[in-house]
Amino acid sequence: MGGQSEHYASVVREPSEPVFHERWERRVFGIAPFVLLLFRGNAERFRFAMEQLPREQYLSGYYPRWLRAFEQMLVEAGYLARGEVDARLDGHAPDPGGPAARSPVRLAVASRLIRANLRPRFPPWVSARVLPRVTGTMRPARAAPRFAPGERVRVRAAPVRAFTRKPGYLNGKPGVVSAHQGAALFADARGERRRAGSQHLYTVAFDGRDLWGDAAEPHTEVRVDLFESHLEPA
């Protein structure tokens, strides 16, 4: 579902937009760090779970989509039994044979991590060098970078597997490398829970006319971060 152009629409600007529109949205947002920590912060797996939702659930809204994806992930990983949320909504008593409770120590550790993360107090070298590797996905790559800033590249049009972070509207489009961003675990593989090696990551600049032809606004440049395997020399 995700990224399909049939769902594109203009962005509605809301003056004085509230942080949350509905009270229940806050609860979805608040449980998110706990759920994502259970999956070691694998945001790609979360994105892929959303993309795999049935159409009506995917289109049901921003936070409902999070909610359904969390449920799906928790069921897949065995934290919830299939249909357990529906059974609770129907007023059925908890199933004593269902997945067991987790240790209070692990919950306390997760809670502490989440609280500490709200107001991080780390020296800059920790924020710059340690955290991107510990909580993020930056990892040194073995090979030297294939492209250099200023080089002309083209986005590979090759069909991707089920999950990708490469926007489809860039397929086959020419661009110029504007920066080398180091190397990171390959997001496409992480989303599918395949073994993810580290790949060089680049910011690539595209001319709006190359993407949308005469329909582009004049002087539009689009910059997108792309992994090395998404690119080929132009």
Added chain:
Amino acid sequence: MSAHETAAHDDPALRVEALEALLVEKGLVDPDVVDDVIEHYETSVGPLNGAKVVARAWSDAQYRERLLADATKAVAELGFGGTEAMDESELARLVTRDSMIGVARALSPGEIADRA
């Protein structure tokens, strides 16, 4: 399944309540921390922080000068930002003996400015 049940299944307010209750029972979620996360994002994070900085710059010409000269330091005066651009001795002052042995937290940049 009745129409009433189907509607309940699709109501996100009821659904997240049921999910959170289950996760709390299973020891996977601490509802007090959920409250903290929500409160933090509703009150401490967001465009209002930037608006406070701009309003201060409008009403205080000297602050405006400091903001234009070194924005990181100027926003830190209002308690925003982290430890970017601090030198080693400033960083060292954040970490007290008590925070090293874990009986107190490290100070925030604003706190050492107060003590200076």
